[in-house]
């Protein structure tokens with residue numbers, strides 16, 4: 001790989017691989033939603049990221065969580081791992097992504113992104129149900145949640161909290177999606193299951209301190 005090219009795109013990130021992961025300039029297209037919410041989407045923000053995907057699948061100590069559902073304990077339909085703001089991240093690329101997102105959004109957000117959550121959707125049976133990230137400060141204040149999507153393209157749906165028509169963003173390999181404004185309070189989002197045979201996907205979510 002050309003380490004010079006990678007160094008040029010993201011300071012301080014080097015690894016020896018055939019592909020050259022490279023972030024483009026953060027320049028998403030913004031979709032305003034009702035009730036003060038918005039979504040930024042930038043297809044192909046990170047290119048050459050096959051090796052990043054493979055490294056995350058192999059190196060992250062993925063957790064298979066369970067949750068109580070009425071009288072039963074059921075498996076959470078995805079693998080997860082979360083990193084606090086002082087935790088070492090499992091790949092330099094995530095550190096670089098967080099820095100680039102913080103630099104771009106800091107003026108609007110009033111702070112940088114701090115924590116990183118990872119979800120590994122192994123196939124179409126893995127999913128995340130309708131929800132908003134409304135724990136912590138996001139319960140009653142505007143915030144942003146940025147997602148870097150790697151691997152198989154899966155749709156992320158958004159619908160107004162309490163019901164209404166949904167809108168769909170197909171998140172492909174290297175895409176960036178940022179939910180902002182009141183989005184976590186006034187809208188819900190989901191990655192639905194699919195019967196189509198689909199490959200694995202990893203979602204990296206970047207959140208400000210105190211937002212879950």
Ligand SMILES: O=C(O)CCC(=O)C(=O)O
Nearest residue numbers: 119128147156189191203
């Ligand atoms: O997979 C995604 O991109 C969304 C993940 C998500 O909504 C969550 O973990 O709260």
